[in-house]
Amino acid sequence: xxxxxxxxxxxxxxxxxxxxxxxxxxxxxxxxxxxxxxxxxxxxxxxxxxxxxxxxxxxxxxxxxxxxxxxxxxxxxxxxxxxxxxxxxxxxxxxxxxxxxxxxxxxxxxxxxxxxxxxxxxxxxxxxxxxxxxxxxxxxxxxxxxxxxxxxxxxxxxxxxxxxxxxxxxxxx
Amino acid sequence: xxxxxxxxxxxxxxxxxxxxxxxxxxxxxxxxxxxxxxxxxxxxxxxxxxxxxxxxxxxxxxxxxxxxxxxxxxxxxxxxxxxxxxxxxxxxxxxxxxxxxxxxxxxxxxxxxxxxxxxxxxxxxxxxxxxxxxxxxxxxxxxxxxxxxxxxxxxxxxxxxxxxxxxxxxxxxxxxxxxxxxxxxxxxxxxxxxxxxxxxxxxxxxxxxxxxxxxxxxxxxxxxxxxxxxxxxxxxxxxxxxxxxxxxxxxxxxxxxxxxxxxxxxxxxxxxxxxxxxxxxxxxxxxxxxxxxxxxxxxxxxxxxxxxxxxxxxxxxxxxxxxxxxxxxxxxxxxxxxxxxxxxxxxxxxxxx
Numbered sequence: 001x002x003x004x005x006x007x008x009x010x011x012x013x014x015x016x017x018x019x020x021x022x023x024x025x026x027x028x029x030x031x032x033x034x035x036x037x038x039x040x041x042x043x044x045x046x047x048x049x050x051x052x053x054x055x056x057x058x059x060x061x062x063x064x065x066x067x068x069x070x071x072x073x074x075x076x077x078x079x080x081x082x083x084x085x086x087x088x089x090x091x092x093x094x095x096x097x098x099x100x101x102x103x104x105x106x107x108x109x110x111x112x113x114x115x116x117x118x119x120x121x122x123x124x125x126x127x128x129x130x131x132x133x134x135x136x137x138x139x140x141x142x143x144x145x146x147x148x149x150x151x152x153x154x155x156x157x158x159x160x161x162x163x164x165x166x167x168x169x170x171x172x173x
Numbered sequence: 174x175x176x177x178x179x180x181x182x183x184x185x186x187x188x189x190x191x192x193x194x195x196x197x198x199x200x201x202x203x204x205x206x207x208x209x210x211x212x213x214x215x216x217x218x219x220x221x222x223x224x225x226x227x228x229x230x231x232x233x234x235x236x237x238x239x240x241x242x243x244x245x246x247x248x249x250x251x252x253x254x255x256x257x258x259x260x261x262x263x264x265x266x267x268x269x270x271x272x273x274x275x276x277x278x279x280x281x282x283x284x285x286x287x288x289x290x291x292x293x294x295x296x297x298x299x300x301x302x303x304x305x306x307x308x309x310x311x312x313x314x315x316x317x318x319x320x321x322x323x324x325x326x327x328x329x330x331x332x333x334x335x336x337x338x339x340x341x342x343x344x345x346x347x348x349x350x351x352x353x354x355x356x357x358x359x360x361x362x363x364x365x366x367x368x369x370x371x372x373x374x375x376x377x378x379x380x381x382x383x384x385x386x387x388x389x390x391x392x393x394x395x396x397x398x399x400x401x402x403x404x405x406x407x408x409x410x411x412x413x414x415x416x417x418x419x420x421x422x423x424x425x426x427x428x429x430x431x432x433x434x435x436x437x438x439x440x441x442x443x444x445x446x447x448x449x450x451x452x453x454x455x456x457x458x459x460x461x462x463x464x465x466x467x468x469x470x471x472x473x474x475x476x477x478x479x480x481x482x483x484x485x486x487x488x489x490x491x492x493x494x495x496x497x498x499x500x501x502x503x504x505x506x507x508x509x510x511x512x513x514x515x516x517x518x519x520x521x522x523x524x525x526x
Contacts, residue, residue, distance in 0.1 A: 005418055013339060021333070021341035028456055038241075099241040117241040135320055140435045142251055144258055154259060154429045156339030162422035170413025 030058075030112040038117045042093030045116065046083045047102055052076040054083035058104040062091070062116070068094065071102070091118060118142060189429035194337075196407070201408050204402035207385040211285075211408055213416055214278035216409070218306075219373065220417025221271035224424065225309075228264040229362065232246060236316065238358035243318035244438045252436065262428030263421075270420055272451050275306050283481065286490035289395035294484040295379040298372055301454055307368050307451065312361040314449055318354065321446040323439025326354065333465035340468075387490065394488040426484075447521050454513035477505070 003011075028051045039045050047060060053076060060071040068093055075085040097118050105111040146154070190196060206212060235254045237246035250257040281301065282288055284420035315322045315329070330353070333340030341347055348356060374465035384398030436446065447453060485498050492499055 016338040019338040021338050021344040021346055021502050063405050114231065115352060135440035135445050136437040137446040138437060139319055140248065140437050141317065141436070142248065144251060144432050146258075146429075151429065154425055158422045158425035158429070161425065162406070162416045165415045165418030165420075165422060168418065169412050170415075 030056075030104065030110050032102065032114045034114045034116050037115060038119060039091055040119045041095045041097065042088050044088050044101075046088045047071075047074075047104070047114070048084070048086045049074070049076065049104060049112065050084040051086070052078075052080065052083045055079040056083070056106055056110070058085070058106055058110075059087065060079040060087075060114055061103045062095075062100050063103055064096070064098060064100045067095070074104075120155050122146070182505055194319075196358055199410065200405045201405050202400060202402040203242040203406050204385050204388065204398060204446045205404050206401065207409055207460075209253050209403055210413055211281050212385060213413060214274050215376075215414045216283055216413035217420060218271050218274045218278060221274065222422055223265045225271065226366070227266060228260050228267070230360075231260050232264060233362055236358075238316065238355045240318065240352050241353050243316065243354060244435075247317050247319075247435055251432075258432055259425075262431075262433040263424045265433030266311075266427040267420065268313060271423065272310055273302060279303055279400055280506075282386075284492055284499060285386065285389045286395060286485070286495060287491075288482045289488060289490065291383050291397055291487070292379070292386065292395070292484075295383070296375060296482050297393055297479065298376045298379065300475065302369065302376060303364055305372065309361060309365050309369070309462050310449070310451060312357045312365065315354065316361060317435055319436030319440055320439045320443070321436050321448070321471070323441060325452075326357070327441070328464070328467060329357075333348065334466050335468040359369055374416045389490050389492070391491045391493065393490045395490055397486075403505040405434070445479055445521055447516065450513065450517075453516045454509045456516040457512045462521065474505075475484050 018153065030049060032049045033048055035046045046062060049058065056076040058074050060069055060074060062069040071089045072163075074085045074087045076085050093117055099116055100116045101113045103111060103113045104117050113130060194219075210392045232250065235246060235250045237243060250261055255320055272281075282296065282299065311325065313331070313409075318326075329343055333343035343353070382397075382399060384401060387393050448456070455467060455470060459468045461468070465482060469471060481502075483496070485495055487494065489495065
């Protein structure tokens, strides 16, 4: 039976639908996650590593846009081919709030990263992870008032654009 | 400089540009009915995209596509960046209007039979452009990363899982070094605009090759009309630019009256908002059939639209000669509108699975 291109495409698509994405994109590489993903400066986080070989030594580094802080080393534990680690570490109390990455890497070049958001409040740091707010569908209230000149400028631009548009539509060429 | 010398010089500059840019080549004939509003909807959509590209470039200078910073960068855009609130609102309202015009354009083509031979391929190119437009709207709604955006991202992830490896790009497993939000931003500003550019060139090329579809009369049959007509394409383009300025005027006015909304920072795992109107109609289906509906229902709709030129192969364009297809299409459209109204009237929590 001769298969045409559309039939082949449909068969390939059907096969792909039944294969989980995680199976296709499984890297066979080390994975880490950070718990909690949002923490205050001066607080502590737990870095959990999986899919690693027992005995490997990972350097943990906290990377930001303008800074890089070493968090220390950790050795992978486990039996056979599967190993991992779970280590609790402190975030420097003088670290600026913002987006960071925790990078775990070996001297052989294996690397895994996880996102970490650092908040500012020292009080929150003392009491543990930052508290997550209640979800809300309400609008974010911001001061969006515009000066009279801004309103007049936007209105004038709107009217000018409308006049130009009508002229272009109605003119005879 | 005297007025006598100014006019000839200006005229000579126009003539020089006309010669060097080959602008006379744009003055080829097009039918008079090409200049009606119904036949200008595609061009109006394209003019809207021009506004979206320009305003989007400005917004991208200040938006931070990282989950931890996205929402706060949008807040800064609104409150600190010069013209940030206005440009973001124009971007938002233009996207809403463009979604309306692209849907009306598709319905005009469907109901006037403009997909028939020899324009079948352009129908499929148009469906691709519709899908890209909706993908741009969806990714754009996620980027602000408020509660509604985060919930849209969660639904995106669930729907991606339904289609297995085909949805792999939308999964966290695809890249362990770049957050999904950042990759959706990449899609919004690079991948989707590139695909849009390629398809819109193909769309315009095929319109040029086949000409504007004939005016619908009881006896009209579909055929190529390139080179026919009492109007000029250059005049048609001038009108489309005019409609573009009208669209900008409306977007500016709406931006002044109703600035683009922004919700509270998103909290993962919660469902307390409703999606934008163009996706709202899917939610009753999600309630009935689960998250699978988010992938299956649009796919089924896409297949039905793709089958239109295959099912309706008669050359006649008049709606009276295509009653069955149009009644089915009308019923589907009514069902979608009714589904959207039901979802809009119910409390936000009601769509939870």
